[in-house]
Amino acid sequence: MSIRHGLLALLSAGPRHGYQLRAEFVASTGASWPLNIGQVYTTLSRLERDGLVVQGEEDAQGRVSYAITDDGRAELERWFRTPLVPADRPRDELVIKLAMAMTTPGVDVAAVVQAQRAATMAVMQDLTRAKRAEGITTAHRLVLDSMIFRTEAEQRWLDHCEAVLAATPQEGRA
Amino acid sequence: MSVVVELAEAARAYGEGEGAVHALKGVSLSVAAGELVAVMGPSGSGKSTLLNLAGGLDRPTSGRVTVEGADLGALAPKALAALRRRRVGYVFQEVNLIPSLSLLENVALPRELDGVRAGRAREEARAALAEVGAGHVAERLPEEVSGGQRQRAAIARALVGERRLVLADEPTGALDTHTGDQILGLLRARCDAGAAVLLVTHEPRYAAWADRVVFLRDGAVDTAAAAVSAR
Numbered sequence: 001m002s003i004r005h006g007l008l009a010l011l012s013a014g015p016r017h018g019y020q021l022r023a024e025f026v027a028s029t030g031a032s033w034p035l036n037i038g039q040v041y042t043t044l045s046r047l048e049r050d051g052l053v054v055q056g057e058e059d060a061q062g063r064v065s066y067a068i069t070d071d072g073r074a075e076l077e078r079w080f081r082t083p084l085v086p087a088d089r090p091r092d093e094l095v096i097k098l099a100m101a102m103t104t105p106g107v108d109v110a111a112v113v114q115a116q117r118a119a120t121m122a123v124m125q126d127l128t129r130a131k132r133a134e135g136i137t138t139a140h141r142l143v144l145d146s147m148i149f150r151t152e153a154e155q156r157w158l159d160h161c162e163a164v165l166a167a168t169p170q171e172g173r174a
Numbered sequence: 175m176s177v178v179v180e181l182a183e184a185a186r187a188y189g190e191g192e193g194a195v196h197a198l199k200g201v202s203l204s205v206a207a208g209e210l211v212a213v214m215g216p217s218g219s220g221k222s223t224l225l226n227l228a229g230g231l232d233r234p235t236s237g238r239v240t241v242e243g244a245d246l247g248a249l250a251p252k253a254l255a256a257l258r259r260r261r262v263g264y265v266f267q268e269v270n271l272i273p274s275l276s277l278l279e280n281v282a283l284p285r286e287l288d289g290v291r292a293g294r295a296r297e298e299a300r301a302a303l304a305e306v307g308a309g310h311v312a313e314r315l316p317e318e319v320s321g322g323q324r325q326r327a328a329i330a331r332a333l334v335g336e337r338r339l340v341l342a343d344e345p346t347g348a349l350d351t352h353t354g355d356q357i358l359g360l361l362r363a364r365c366d367a368g369a370a371v372l373l374v375t376h377e378p379r380y381a382a383w384a385d386r387v388v389f390l391r392d393g394a395v396d397t398a399a400a401a402v403s404a405r
């Protein structure tokens with residue numbers, strides 16, 4: 001993704017200047033997705049270069065507002081229409097750690113799994129607490145849910161590791 | 175915070191000698207008012223056994239279980255039955271509604287047994303069913319509603335009245351994730367209103383609603399894990 005498409009989506013509701021875009025972006029995704037004002041302006045200038053937004057008037061405070069173009073709207077529609085393919089995930093450190101733990105002599109793999117599982121659960125508890133906060137927007141809640149589901153996938157995999165390890169005699173160890 | 179339920183070195187073995195199954199091996203755990211504690215662990219690790227002991231449905235072979243200061247082992251059967259009925263709400267792993275009673279009658283039943291008059295028991299039951307989103311099927315028999323609706327009715331039955339201790343064994347079994355979240359929201363609200371809730375679940379996302387998560391393994395609490403998740 002695309003901060004690009006996020007900004008286009010916000011601009012489709014009307015012209016906005018950089019600070020406003022940053023504030024609205026953070027409000028709808030939650031603090032889960034930090035975005036600094038520099039990233040906003042870099043992205044806006046690329047969007048302008050590609051003809052997807054145009055600069056408007058400067059206001060009394062000297063702030064420039066941006067508006068979406070027809071090409072910008074078409075690009076936004078395309079984005080919403082096109083499903084994402086799971087990107088090649090960067091190599092997952094946890095998976096490597098466990099694979100290494102399995103083959104390194106003297107490592108208590110079950111203990112590694114258990115420690116990770118407790119830490120992952122603590123993360124999920126924090127996310128769930130954030131979800132329970134009063135006055136949270138539905139968009140923000142769904143962003144948190146997405147993170148909860150991902151964390152849960154890791155947790156399930158760890159449960160699975162534990163069950164398999166418990167049932168399988170250890171192999172490949174020196 | 176006042177402790178609602180406490181297990182002290184509670185153990186439960188089935189059978190004796192060589193062939194005995196040690197379902198629970200001296201577990202100590204307490205849940206205070208306002209606290210939601212989740213119990214996780216592989217199948218057969220002793221989760222249901224723990225819940226049964228905590229609710230006085232089963233007795234430990236050794237150790238002690240206390241509910242609101244009362245040592246369950248020292249109570250006469252009648253007093254134990256009364257405490258179970260008035261103080262403890264139980265959502266079982268297998269939904270066990272009475273097939274010949276409507277959902278409303280099922281939920282009202284424990285209150286009527288408590289001596290609450292029928293009209294009021296029904297009002298309370300209606301409110302509890304509405305709270306779990308099953309108000310519109312209150313008059314139907316269990317076999318005439320979906321699995322998820324039966325599950326909601328079972329939860330309403332556990333929440334109706336002044337239950338100080340709610341024990342829930344996989345209460346989200348037949349529910350989709352959004353409804354599951356709503357159920358956890360209800361249990362959480364009960365806690366925030368002062369109840370103690372002990373929840374067994376296989377699903378990490380529901381366990382994450384808890385203040386504390388206890389991992390059981392082979393009938394014992396995994397202490398390494400407990401240290402991290404109790405924050």
Ligand SMILES: Nc1ncnc2c1ncn2[C@@H]1O[C@H](COP(=O)(O)OP(=O)(O)OP(=O)(O)O)[C@@H](O)[C@H]1O
Nearest residue numbers: 188195196197215216217218219220221222223224
């Ligand atoms: N009535 C019984 N007689 C003999 N063994 C029993 C009895 N009830 C339970 N057990 C054994 O005690 C152990 C713990 O059972 P328990 O029902 O507490 O597991 P659990 O953690 O709830 O599992 P699940 O996730 O499958 O519900 C198991 O090994 C089980 O076979």
Ligand SMILES: [Mg+2]
Nearest residue numbers: 221222223267
């Ligand atoms: Mg069970």
